[in-house]
Amino acid sequence: MKHFITILFLLLLINAVAQDENKIILSDGWKMQSSLTDKAGGKEISQENFTANNWYNVSVPTTIIAGLIANKEFDFDPFYGKNLEKISGERFDHSWWFRKTFELPVGEKNKTVILTLHGINYKANLWVNGVLVKDSSVIKGPFRIFDLDITKFINEDGKNVIALEILSPFNPNKKDGDLAIDYADWIHYPADYNGGIVNNVSISTYDKVAVRYPLVTTKFNSKALTVAHLTVDAEVINYSGEAQDVTVKGKINNNINFEQKIHLQPNESKSITFKPTDYKQLNIENPRIWWPWQYGNPDLNTITLQSVVKENISNTIKENFGIREITSVFISNDAREFIVNGKPIMLRGAAWSPDIFQRRSPERQEQEIKLVRDMNMNIVRSEGKFEDDNFYDLCDKYGLLVMTGWMCCGSWQYPKSWSAEERNVAMESDRSVMYWLRNKACMLSWLNGSDMPPTDTSVESGYLAIEKELKWPNPILATANEGVSKVSGKSGVKMAGPYDWVPPIYWETDPHKYGGAWSFATEISPGPSIPPYESLIKFIPKDSLWYTNSDWLYHCGTMEFGDTKIFNEALNNRYGKSTTIQEFLDKAQAQNYEAHRAMMEAYGLNKYNTATGVVQWMLSNPWPGLIWHTYDYFLYPAGTYFGMKKSMEPLHVQYSYKSNEVIINNSLLKSFNNLTAKAAIYDINGVLKFNHSIVTSVKEDAITKCFVLPAIKDLSDVYFLRLELTDANGKTKSINWYWLSQKQDVLNWNKSTWFYTPQSAYTDLSGLQQLPKTSLKTDYITTKKELSTTQHITITNTGKAVAFFVHLRALKGKDGDDILPVIFDDNYFSLAPGESRTINCSYENKNAGNADAYILTTAWNAAGE
Incomplete structure (x- = not known):
């Protein structure tokens, strides 16, 4: 039996641990219960003979509510209507127990046993085998890594029990609350405030010493990037009560070896550094470089470190890392420009949010990152809502940059209110996160504050001292807004809104006061993203589907964002009032599309200028909502998604709402010659009123302005602009449709607020409701593989009018639900009279029920609709 346990231990290492060969992650087999329900104490609960009757079976990480949902505690969907309000009560105001039984394998006897807690929200009393190891005055803070020596409490020949009494955070959204996970105005708070275990719990064994937290930093010899000078750092710790002579052996990939001896006093830890000036083998010629995905391959290398005492290997740690160098400079208007491997990069992306109950799904994480890439984004921002290692490893793998740091808007934002104990939580949290994330290739920058610099200068100074000590290798900003720190100066970024609806013209005409296309906007949005009907009915009752209904409002944000009034008013004035919810939703997709496309296009147009x-x-x-997303909770890609995807095409043709110009935006690190940019204007009846093209070129990562569109006589009030870009071989690289009006949106800049700029006049797109009908022909060919299927869908406009806002859906059979997630080359597009396009649609077979998709084609003016 003991041999079997040893084999099982090794299998767990292989399957569950990517970094430390001496570590077991304790994820499954936990029990959870409220202290109100089971009134036993920690001494009793943490012993083998305790019977956890009627306790919930959970896997870690989990919050209290997530555990209850997994156990089907509720007979309702928490996401439906206002059901979330039903999850409340006294039991969430009391502590909860999390209990785990485990055994050490035979081969790990007589070693130091370290219990690592990484994600206790908010604090805990820890018991092991009947002994209180540390109480909640020590174990406090969800972003801290606690390495606790439990060797003397371990039963080497039998079962061991860990019992954690978790105390949920107090008012993390308040100035005087705990330094816990915070949300602000974009979501309702769950009743447990995410109390629970929100990251890994693990056991590691060491033979006296350990090497931990490797870091590989890069300096290139020149812009040619032909030689990378690598510096390797790590921490070495002596867990024994005797002095130790340790040899730290390192290997990069399979061919670069180095080692160094270090002497440690009893229980001492030291940093160790391998410099390229001392270890010539760390000067790598023709290195495999990690690039953001649009600039090149996100190639990863591997570092392996071992601690060796008297020829015995105490531990081995292995990590991927990127050979890459990220810096930043200031350009005009004190905007911070980021530089990757010597190349400036225009960063366009969106802010990541974990699930409301902090549930972790590797499959969903990868699905979402694939959607991010499909939208052509190159960055995600995480505002104090940290994920797990798998998430950052996926960002490394897919070449996606991550901006992260501390959060607004509760207690984290008010360090002047902190006690000495809370200050310690903050500093130790910073130290933990630095160690944890510093070697991730995807890390772009760290923010020591979100909506403002730390208001206590000593706190920012403390952060910076820790970050310097631990050699954080990337740019550090005091804040995500335009505030100037008394410690570190200008941030070079801004957070000047808007957060609610503004029209497309806003982004190019802002007088450099608000959220228009200047500087680096770390968070910004034209507001609501109303999901389509097929998503809405999953979380809003059908009889509540209207924008004044309380269920609708409940799924908005909170405070200023507790409704969609500004968006609704714009929609009614611009597209005409709706009489049905379906009409409203169809118009909403068009307004979502044009607003988000315009934002990203404007920033792209002004890049590096x-x-x-x-x-x-x-x-x-983080739950089904109506505001601030690019795809909804069910991974449905609607108007916002495809407006975003269109705007950030690597080689893109676009229209300027301000200058009336046609422009090429190249986001790739190569130039293009003999490009043909074409513009065609159609009136409301589909009559071609203007047609022009030029042959031109565009430099790498640059803009080319092609021509200004002329005034056109006898043009209808509403008209269409079709842009197309083809390469030297005549292959289409970009097709981009705009629906425009002779009447313009007008902004009242003098009445701007922190979250939007009101309009004094609206464009008139109501003529779209009188589009002549047209006919669409749809054919598709299926290419099916073992795991995935691609549908090659050809849509032809056989009528005489423009087919406006053609929408493709892939269904699980003719009357089935949508296949999700799904990737379309393009969607919500238009077709000129007689035009035909082929769109590829791909999905995993398991998400389609292993049946071929039924392709449903609709448009605003398709005959029969």
Whole structure:
């Protein structure tokens, strides 16, 4: 039996641990219960003979509510209507127990046993085998890593029990609350405030010493990037009560070896450094470089470190890392420009949010990152809502940059109110996160504050001292807004809104006061992203589907964002009032599309001139919502998604609402010659009123202005602009449709607020409701593989009018639900009279029920609709 346990231990290492060969992650087999229900104490609960009758079976990480949902505690969907309000009560005001039984394998006897807690929200009393190891005055803070020596409490020949009494955070959204996970105005708070275990719990064994937290930093010899000078750092710790002579052996990939001896006093820890000046083998010629995905391959290398005492290996740790160098400079208007491997990069992306109950799904994480890439984004921002290692490893793998740091808007934002104990929580949290994330290739920057610099200068100084000590290798900003720190100066970024609806013209005409296309906007949005009908009915009752209904409002944000009034008013004035919810939703997709496309296009147009980056607030909702997302909670890609995807095409043709110009935006690190840019204008009846093209070129990562569109006589009030870009071989690289009006949106800049700029006049797109009908022909060919299917869908407009806002859906059979997630080359597009396009649609077979998709084609003016 003991041999079997040893084999099982090794299998767990292989399957569950990517970094430390001496570590077991304790994820499954936990029990959870309220202290109100089971009134036993920690001494009793943490012993083998305790019977956890009627306790919930959970896997870690989990919050209290997530555990209850997994056990089907509720006979309702928490996401439906206002059901979330039903999850409340006295039991969430009391502590909860999390209990785990485990055994050490035979081979790990007589070693130091370290219990690592990484994600206790908010504090805990820890018991092991009947002994209180540390209480909640020590174990406090969800972002801290606690390494606790439990060797003397371990039963080497039998079962061991860990019992954690978790105390949920107190008012993390308040100035005087705990330094816990916070949300602010974009979501309702769960009743447990995410109390629970929100990251890994693990056991590691060491033979006296350990090497931990490797870091590999890069300096290139020149812009040619032909030689990378690598510096390797790590921490070495002596867990024994005797002095130790340790040899730290290192290996990069399979061919670069180095080692260094270090002497440690009893229980001492030291940093160790391998410099390229001392270890010539760390000067790598023709290195495999990690690039953001649009700039090159996100190639990863591997570092392996071992601690060796008297020829015995105490531990081995292995991590991926990127050979890459990220810096930043200031350009015009003090905008911070980020530089990756010597190349400036225009950063366009969105803000990541974990699930409302902090549930972790590797499959969903990868699905979402694939959607991010499909939208052509190159960055996500995480505002104090940290994920797990798998998430950051996926960002490394897919070449996606991550901006992260501390959060607004509760207690984290008010360090002047902190006690000495809370200050310690903050500093130790900073130290833990630095160790944890510093070697991730995807890390772009760290923010020591979100909506403002730390208001206590000594706190920012403390952070910076820790970050310097631990050699954080990337740019550090005091804040995500335009505030100037008394410690570190200008941030070079801004957070000047808007967060609610503004029209497309806003982004190019802002007088450099608000959220227009200048500087680096770390969070910004034209507001609501109303999901389509097929998503809405999953979380709003059908009889509540109207924008004044309380269920609708409940799924907005809170405070200023507790409704969609500004968006609704714009929609009614611009597209005409709706008489049915379906009509409203169809128009909403068009307004979502044009607003989000315009934002990203404007920032792209001004890149490296006045603008250096933009982050849409947000990428996704942590629960089904109506505001601030690019795809909804069910991963449905609707109008916002495809407006975003269109705007950030690597080689893109676009229209300027301000100058009436046609422009090429190249986001790739190569130039293009003999490009043909074409513009065609159609009136409301589909009559071609203007047609022009030029042959031109565009430099790498640059803009080419092609021509100004002329005034056209006898043009209808509403008209269409079709842009197309083809390469030297005649292959289409970009097709981009705009629906425009002779009447313009007008902004009242003098009445701007922190979250939007009101309009004094609206464009008139109501003529779209009188589009002549047209006919669509749809054919598709299926290419099915073992795991995935691609549908090659050809849509032809056989009528005489423009087919406006053609929408494709892939269904699980003719009357089935949508296949999700799904990737379309393009969607919500238009077709000129007689035009035909082929769109590829791909999905995993398991998400389609292993049946071929039924392709449903609709449009605003398709005959029969």
